Amino acid sequence: MGVVAHVLAVDPVPARSQMGSSLGFHIILACFGIAFAAVVMIAEWIGIKRGDAAAMLLARRWSRVMAVLVAVGAVSGTVLSYEMGLLWPGLMGRFGAAIGFPFSMEGIFFFLEAIFVGVYLYGWQRLPPWVHWWSGMPIVVFGVLGALAVVAANSWMNSPAGFTLSHGRLTSVDPVSVFFNSSTPYETTHMLLAAYMVTGFLIAGVYAVGLLRGRRDRYHRLGFAIPFTMAGIAAPLQVTMGDIIARYIATNQPVKFAAMEYVSKTTSDVPEWLGGIYFNGHIYFGTSIPSFDSILVGFSPHTRVIGWDTVPASQRPPLVTLIHLSFDLMVGIGMFLLVLAAWQAWWWWFHRRLLVTAWFLVPAALSGVAAVAAMESGWIVTEVGRQPWIVYRILLVSNAVTPSSGVTVTLGVILILYAILTVVSIGVPLVMSHRWRHGTPAEEEAEQVPYGPSPAVAGAPGGPEAS
Amino acid sequence: MSPSPEAIAVAAILFVVIAAYALFGGADFGGGVWDLLAGSTERGRAPRRLIDESITPVWEANHVWLVFILVLLWTAFPPAFAAIMTALFVPLSLSLLGIVLRGVGFAFRHTAERLRMQRFAGAMFAGASLITPFFMGTVVGAVATGQVPVHPHGNILAAWTSGTAILTGFLFVAACAYISAVYLVLEARHRGRADLRRYFALRAAAAGALTGALAGGTFGELSFSAPRLFGRLTGIALPLVAISIAAGMAVLVMLWLGWHDDLALRATAAIAVVTVVWGWGLAQYPYLLGTSLSLSVGSAPTATLVAEFVVTGLAILLVAPAFALLYYLEQRRLLTEAESDADLRMAARLERVRPGQPAVAVAPVGARVTTALVLALLAVRAIRDVFSPGSRR
Ligand code: HDD
Ligand code: HEM
Ligand code: HEM
Numbered sequence: 001m002g003v004v005a006h007v008l009a010v011d012p013v014p015a016r017s018q019m020g021s022s023l024g025f026h027i028i029l030a031c032f033g034i035a036f037a038a039v040v041m042i043a044e045w046i047g048i049k050r051g052d053a054a055a056m057l058l059a060r061r062w063s064r065v066m067a068v069l070v071a072v073g074a075v076s077g078t079v080l081s082y083e084m085g086l087l088w089p090g091l092m093g094r095f096g097a098a099i100g101f102p103f104s105m106e107g108i109f110f111f112l113e114a115i116f117v118g119v120y121l122y123g124w125q126r127l128p129p130w131v132h133w134w135s136g137m138p139i140v141v142f143g144v145l146g147a148l149a150v151v152a153a154n155s156w157m158n159s160p161a162g163f164t165l166s167h168g169r170l171t172s173v174d175p176v177s178v179f180f181n182s183s184t185p186y187e188t189t190h191m192l193l194a195a196y197m198v199t200g201f202l203i204a205g206v207y208a209v210g211l212l213r214g215r216r217d218r219y220h221r222l223g224f225a226i227p228f229t230m231a232g233i234a235a236p237l238q239v240t241m242g243d244i245i246a247r248y249i250a251t252n253q254p255v256k257f258a259a260m261e262y263v264s265k266t267t268s269d270v271p272e273w274l275g276g277i278y279f280n281g282h283i284y285f286g287t288s289i290p291s292f293d294s295i296l297v298g299f300s301p302h303t304r305v306i307g308w309d310t311v312p313a314s315q316r317p318p319l320v321t322l323i324h325l326s327f328d329l330m331v332g333i334g335m336f337l338l339v340l341a342a343w344q345a346w347w348w349w350f351h352r353r354l355l356v357t358a359w360f361l362v363p364a365a366l367s368g369v370a371a372v373a374a375m376e377s378g379w380i381v382t383e384v385g386r387q388p389w390i391v392y393r394i395l396l397v398s399n400a401v402t403p404s405s406g407v408t409v410t411l412g413v414i415l416i417l418y419a420i421l422t423v424v425s426i427g428v429p430l431v432m433s434h435r436w437r438h439g440t441p442a443e444e445e446a447e448q449v450p451y452g453p454s455p456a457v458a459g460a461p462g463g464p465e466a467s
Numbered sequence: 468m469s470p471s472p473e474a475i476a477v478a479a480i481l482f483v484v485i486a487a488y489a490l491f492g493g494a495d496f497g498g499g500v501w502d503l504l505a506g507s508t509e510r511g512r513a514p515r516r517l518i519d520e521s522i523t524p525v526w527e528a529n530h531v532w533l534v535f536i537l538v539l540l541w542t543a544f545p546p547a548f549a550a551i552m553t554a555l556f557v558p559l560s561l562s563l564l565g566i567v568l569r570g571v572g573f574a575f576r577h578t579a580e581r582l583r584m585q586r587f588a589g590a591m592f593a594g595a596s597l598i599t600p601f602f603m604g605t606v607v608g609a610v611a612t613g614q615v616p617v618h619p620h621g622n623i624l625a626a627w628t629s630g631t632a633i634l635t636g637f638l639f640v641a642a643c644a645y646i647s648a649v650y651l652v653l654e655a656r657h658r659g660r661a662d663l664r665r666y667f668a669l670r671a672a673a674a675g676a677l678t679g680a681l682a683g684g685t686f687g688e689l690s691f692s693a694p695r696l697f698g699r700l701t702g703i704a705l706p707l708v709a710i711s712i713a714a715g716m717a718v719l720v721m722l723w724l725g726w727h728d729d730l731a732l733r734a735t736a737a738i739a740v741v742t743v744v745w746g747w748g749l750a751q752y753p754y755l756l757g758t759s760l761s762l763s764v765g766s767a768p769t770a771t772l773v774a775e776f777v778v779t780g781l782a783i784l785l786v787a788p789a790f791a792l793l794y795y796l797e798q799r800r801l802l803t804e805a806e807s808d809a810d811l812r813m814a815a816r817l818e819r820v821r822p823g824q825p826a827v828a829v830a831p832v833g834a835r836v837t838t839a840l841v842l843a844l845l846a847v848r849a850i851r852d853v854f855s856p857g858s859r860r
Contacts, residue, residue, distance in 0.1 A: 075570030081537045085552030093549025097767030100542025104778045111531045115789045175774040404556040404622040
C-alpha cells in the first residue's frame with residue numbers, strides 16, 4: 001500500500017517508496033515480535049497448569065512458527081536501520097543526536113528480546129517446564145518496551161521536542177523530552193493495541209478456517225479461542241483510543257486532520273465525509289453527515305475545525321484522497337472488529353460455549369487480514385499526512401533525502417527481496433501446518449515436549465472431541 | 468579544540484561494540500564460509516551440522532551488535548554517519564543484501580524438505596556469509612583511508628574500490644573464517660567429536676595464516692594510501708598491533724600443539740581480533756573521517772552523549788547477564804536446535820535415512836565457485852554501470 005502511495009507522490013519518490021514499503025512490511029512481522037510471545041505463553045501456561053495436551057502442542061508448534069517470523073522480523077528491521085542512513089542522511093546528519101536516543105533504547109530492548117527468543121525457542125527439550133515458561137516472559141515485556149521506544153522515535157517526527165537549534169545546527173538535546181514528546185502516549189498505546197489485534201486476529205483466523213472445515217476438536221477450539229480473546233479485548237480499547245487520537249491530531253497537526261476529513265476551509269458546522277474522492281475542489285461519490293465532524297472534534301456543531309487553507313499549497317500533504325480513504329478504512333475495520341469481538345463475548349456470556357456458526361467464523365477468518373489492512377492504513381494516514389515534512393514543521397523531506405544515485409535500483413531489489421520474504425513468512429508456516437495435519441500419531445508423539453502431558457489424554461488434532 | 472571527555476568515552480564504547488560484532492557476528496559469518504567450503508553433500512554433512520547447531524540459537528542475538536553500531540554512530544556522531552551512508556551507499560547496500568539473503572536462508576532451511584530447496588537455502592546462507600563481511604570490509608577500508616569526505620555529493624565509487632579497501636574486504640572474510648574455525652574447534656570438543664576438532668583445527672590454522680598474510684598486505688598498502696594512519700599504527704597504536712600479531716601467532720601455535728584449552732584458546736583468538744579493531748580506533752583518533760572531520764566537531768551535544776552513556780550502562784546491567792545466560796545454556800547444550808520435520812520423523816522412527824539434512828546439501832564445489840565468480844563479475848559490472856556518477860539525476 002505504501003508503494004502505491006509513493007509511486008504517485010512527487011520528488012524523492014523512490015526513497016519514499018522504499019522507506020514506506022520496507023516499513024509497511026516490517027511492521028507486520030513486528031506485530032508478531034510484540035504479541036506472538038504472549039499468545040504462546042498463554043497456551044503453554046494452560047498446558048502446564050492444567051496438563052492440557054492440546055494447549056501444549058499448540059504452544060510448541062506456535063513457537064516454531066515464531067522462530068521463522070522473528071528471524072524475518074529481525075532481518076527486515078536491520079534493513080530499516082540501514083535505510084535511515086542510506087535514504088535520509090539529511091535527517092540523521094542534522095537530527096541523529098535527537099532521534100537517536102529512542103532508537104538506542106530500542107536497541108537494548110531488542111537485544112534482550114532476541115536473547116530470550118534464543119533461550120525460549122531452543123529450550124523446549126532440556127529446560128524444566130516452569131523455567132522454560134519464565135524464560136519466555138522477557139520476550140513479552142521487552143517486545144512491548146522495544147515497540148514503545150521505536151514508536152516514540154516516530155512520534156518525535158510528528159511532534160518534535162527536546163532540542164534547540166541555532167543556525168540550523170543542533171546545539172543541545174534533552175533526551176527525556178525527545179522520548180516523551182506530546183505524541184508518544186497516543187501513538188505508542190495505539191500501536192501496541194494494534195500489534196495485539198493483528199497478531200491475535202491473524203492466528204485466530206487460521207483456526208477459524210480449520211473450524212469451518214469441520215475440525216472441531218479441542219486443539220482447533222483452543223487455537224482459535226486464545227488469540228481471539230486476546231485480540232477481542234484489545235478491540236474496544238483500540239477504538240476508544242483512536243477516537244481520542246483523532247481529537248488530539250485536530251489540535252496538534254490540524255493540516256493532517258484536515259486531509260483526513262476533507263476540511264478545505266476553516267469553519268464551524270463541518271460535515272463528516274464517509275468515503276468520497278477529492279478532485280479539483282469537489283468530493284465525488286461520498287456521503288456526508290452534516291456538522292458531525294465538528295461534533296466529533298469539539299462535541300458541538302459550532303466547533304471550528306481548521307482547514308488546509310491555513311497553510312500555503314506547498315505545505316499541504318499530497319494525495320488527500322488516499323489519506324481520507326485510509327482513515328475511513330481504518331475506522332470502518334475498527335468498528336467491524338469491535339462488533340465481531342462483542343458478538344463472541346455475548347455468546348460466551350450466555351452460553352459458556354464458543355460460537356462456531358459459519359456466520360461468525362467466515363468474518364472471523366478474515367479478521368486478521370482486516371486488522372493488517374487497518375494497521376497499514378493507519379500508518380499511511382500518519383506518514384503521508386505528515387508530508388511534506390519529515391520532521392513536522394522543522395525539516396522538509398526534500399532536504400533529508402540522499403543525494404546518492406541508485407535508489408531506484410535498491411528500491412527494485414528491496415521489492416523483489418520482500419516478495420521472497422513474504423513467500424517465506426507465509427509459506428513456511430503453511431508447509432508446517434500441512435505436515436502437522438497429515439502427520440501420523442507416532443510423529444505427533446515425537447513432537448511432544450518431554451515434560452508435557454501425554455497426548456493420549458485429550459483430543460489432539462484429529463483426535464476425538466474432548467471438550 | 469580537543470574533543471570532550473564524553474565524546475572520547477562514547478567513541479571508545481563504539482569501538483568496543485565494533486569489536487564485539489567482529490567477534491560474535493564475525494564467527495557466524497565465518498561459519499557460513501566453512502559451510503560453503505565443506506564439500507559435497509555427503510562429505511560435508513558432519514561439519515555442516517556442527518556449524519548449524521552452534522550458530523542457530525545465537526545468530527540473532529549476535530546480529531543486534533550491528534544494529535547497535537549503526538545506532539551509536541548516528542546518535543553520537545551524526546555528520547560522520549550521514550557522510551558514510553551517502554558516500555558508501557553501494558557497498559553498504561550490498562552488505563545489507565547479504566544480511567537479508569542470509570536471514571531468508573536461515574528462516575527456511577530448517578523447514579525445506581526437498582533436497583533442491585535445501586541446497587538453495589543452504590547456498591543462499593553460505594553465499595551471503597561471504598558478501599556481507601567482504602563489503603563491510605571495504606567500508607571500513609574506505610573510512611580508515613580517509614576516502615569519505617564530510618559532505619559527499621553522492622556515492623563515491625573510488626572510495627571503496629581502492630586497493631586498500633578491497634584488500635580489507637578480503638581480510639574481513641578471512642578473519643571471520645579464522646575466528647569461526649577456532650570457535651568450532653571448541654564446539655567440536657564440547658560435543659566430544661575428535662574428528663571434527665581436527666577438521667576445524669586444520670582450517671583454523673590455514674585461515675589464520677591467510678588472515679596474517681592479508682593483514683600484512685593491507686598494512687603495506689596503508690603506508691602508501693594512508694600515511695597518517697600508517698604512522699599512527701606504527702607509532703602510538705603499535706603496542707596494540709603487536710599484541711594482535713602475538714596473539715594470532717599464539718593461537719596458531721596452540722592449534723599446532725593440539726592444546727585446545729577452552730578459555731585460553733578462545734581468549735587468545737578474541738584478543739587477536741579485538742586489539743586490531745582498537746588499534747584502528749586509536750590510529751584514527753582524533754578524527755572521525757580522514758583528517759577533515761574531527762571528534763570535537765562531529766559529535767552530538769553533550770546531553771546526547773551522556774544519554775548514550777546511560778544506555779550503555781543499562782546494556783551492561785541488563786544485556787551482559789542475559790547474554791552470558793544465553794551462552795551458558797548454549798555451551799551446556801541445554802538449547803537444542805528446533806527440530807526439522809525430518810528430525811521429528813526420525814525420532815518417531817518413521818524414517819531411518821534422512822532425505823539429506825537442512826543446509827547440508829550443496830552443489831559440487833566447482834559449480835558453486837564458478838557460479839559465484841560469474842555472478843560477482845556481473846554484479847561488479849552492473850554496479851559500475853548503474854552507480855557511475857554520470858547516471859545521476
Ligand atoms: C488494528 C489496527 C487499528 C485499528 C482497528 C484502528 N487503528 Fe488507528 N492507527 C493504527 C492502527 C489501528 C496504527 C497503524 O497503529 C496507527 C498508525 C500510527 C500509530 O501510532 O497508529 C494508527 C493511527 C491513527 C491515527 C493517526 C495518528 C497520527 O497521525 O499520529 C488516528 C487519528 C487513528 N489511528 C484513529 C483511529 C480510529 C478513530 C479508529 C477506530 C475506530 C482506529 N484508529 C482504529
Ligand atoms: C518508528 C517507526 C517509523 C519511523 C521512525 C518512520 C520513519 C519514516 C521516515 C524517515 C520516512 C521518510 C520521510 C517521509 O516521507 O516523511 C517515512 C516515510 C514513510 N513511512 Fe514511516 N516510519 C515509521 C513507521 C512506519 C510504518 C510502520 C509504516 C507502515 C506502513 C510507515 C509508512 C511510511 C510511508 C508510507 C512513508 C512515505 C510517506 C510519503 O512519502 O508520502 N512508517 N517514515
Ligand atoms: C512502528 C514501527 C515499528 C515497530 C512497532 C517495531 C517493532 C519491532 C519489533 C517488535 C521487533 C522485534 C521483531 C521480532 O523479534 O520479530 C523489531 C525488530 C527490529 N526493528 Fe522494528 N519496529 C518498528 C519500526 C522500526 C524502525 C523504523 C527501525 C529502524 C530504523 C526498526 C529497527 C528494527 C531492528 C534493527 C530490529 C531487529 C532487532 C533484532 O535483531 O531483534 N524498526 N521491530
